[in-house]
Amino acid sequence: MKIASWNVNSLNARQPHLEEWLRLRSPDIVGLQETKLEDSRFPDTALVEQGYRSVFSGQKTYNGVAILSREAARDVQYGIPGFADEQKRAIAATIGDIRIVNLYVVNGQAVGSEKFEYKLRWLDAMTGWLADELKAHQNLVVMGDFNIAPEDRDTHDPATWNADSIHSSTAERAALRRLQALGLHDSFRLHNDKAGHYSWWDYRAAGFRRNLGLRIDLVLVSEALKARASGAHIDREPRLWERPSDHTPVWVELDD
DNA sequence: ATGGTAGTCTAACTA
Numbered sequence: 001m002k003i004a005s006w007n008v009n010s011l012n013a014r015q016p017h018l019e020e021w022l023r024l025r026s027p028d029i030v031g032l033q034e035t036k037l038e039d040s041r042f043p044d045t046a047l048v049e050q051g052y053r054s055v056f057s058g059q060k061t062y063n064g065v066a067i068l069s070r071e072a073a074r075d076v077q078y079g080i081p082g083f084a085d086e087q088k089r090a091i092a093a094t095i096g097d098i099r100i101v102n103l104y105v106v107n108g109q110a111v112g113s114e115k116f117e118y119k120l121r122w123l124d125a126m127t128g129w130l131a132d133e134l135k136a137h138q139n140l141v142v143m144g145d146f147n148i149a150p151e152d153r154d155t156h157d158p159a160t161w162n163a164d165s166i167h168s169s170t171a172e173r174a175a176l177r178r179l180q181a182l183g184l185h186d187s188f189r190l191h192n193d194k195a196g197h198y199s200w201w202d203y204r205a206a207g208f209r210r211n212l213g214l215r216i217d218l219v220l221v222s223e224a225l226k227a228r229a230s231g232a233h234i235d236r237e238p239r240l241w242e243r244p245s246d247h248t249p250v251w252v253e254l255d256d
Numbered sequence: 257a258t259g260g261t262a263g264t265c266t267a268a269c270t271a
Contacts, residue, residue, distance in 0.1 A: 009271085010263055034271090036264070061264050062271095107271060115270095147271095202271090204260035246262075246271080 002027040004235075004251035005102070005143035005219055007200075011035040011064070014245055015043055021238050022050055027251060028070050029095055031102030033145045035064030042066065057088045065091045065102050065144075073100075083125040090126065092133070098225070098254075099137035101130065103144035111169045119147070123175040131182055140222040142184055145200075145247060147216055148172045150186060153195035154215035167214060184220035187232040187252035199234055200247045208239055219252045228254045 004027040008014040011032065022030070030052075035042070037058045044054045051070060057078045058064030065088060067073060073093035080090050092101040103126065108119035134140055149168050155161035161168035180186070188197070198213025207213060221229055231253040239248045 013263065034263095061269090109270085202260085203262050206260090243262090 001029075001254045001256060002251050003029045003098075003100070003141055003143070003219065003254065004249050005031045005033070005145070005217055006249040007033040007104070007145040007217060007245060007247035009034050009036075009245040009247065011037050011043070011066075012041070013243065015046070017238055017241060017244065019046070019050060020241075021235075021249065022052065022068075024237070025235065025249075025251075029098075029100060029141075030068040030249075031100065031143045032066040032068065033064070033102070033104035035066055036061055037064055055091060055093050057091045059088045063088045063104055065089060065104050067091055067093050067095075067100055067102050069093075069095045069100075071095050080122075080125050080129050083122070083129075085122070089122070094137070098139045098141060099133060101133060101140065101142045101144075103142065103146070105145060105147045107147050108166050108172070110166055111164055111171070116166070120171060120175060123172075123179070127175070127179045127182070130179065130184070134182055134184075134222060138222060138224040140184070141225065141252070142179075142220040143218065145216060146176065146218050148176045149214045149216050150176055150218070153193075154198075156196075156198065156212045156214070161214065167216060180220065183223050185223070185226045185229075187219045187221050187229050188215070188234070188250065190226065190229055191232050197234055199250050201239070203246050217247055217250045219250055221252060221254075225254060230255050
């Protein structure tokens, strides 16, 4: 079973890419981020024709998350419970025997900015929520665009992406460690300990061609699912297509 | 070179 995460940077702009990629890889479950679509404009009918049901929480221009699945989703949660947020960044659902949480974590712009403080508050609220989710669901997948590179080996240049930089700062990494300490494992690192594997490259300065990237898109799995995780992948293929997203899909493979 | 590109929407914000 293949469970994937992809920040599409506008589903309107990337619908052809998504449809092509679904045909190419046949994932069972996909979490999308930055759909940038109001719910009334979500292309759920077109996706049904490809064999995927969808649940989604979006808004115009910014943010927006969705979960696509071959099987119907149940017990859908929109947003972080008890955390008032105008921005559509979280959605969760149960599919088969697996609880899926799909996140578009706040970017944060710059360490010390107002947006950075919002990022830390958001991460704190999200972690509290997921502690409860873990109590209720032993089979939990938490995926998305985390906007945090977990370690130096997840950046192309630790001098640029340092303790004071957005995406790699001490406070952000500590917040991610607190989440993982609940018992959530970075599926990519179960199978690959090397540097140089990224999921995002800046559109500017030919970032992809020069592999100047960050690994900020993660699929975390609970202890019970760690035992079933047989592989994890970063799929660079869609980044080679015309008009790509700046992020590329990542996934975990679970034994049935 | 303190830049660069892309999406949404046509000015400026976000990433």
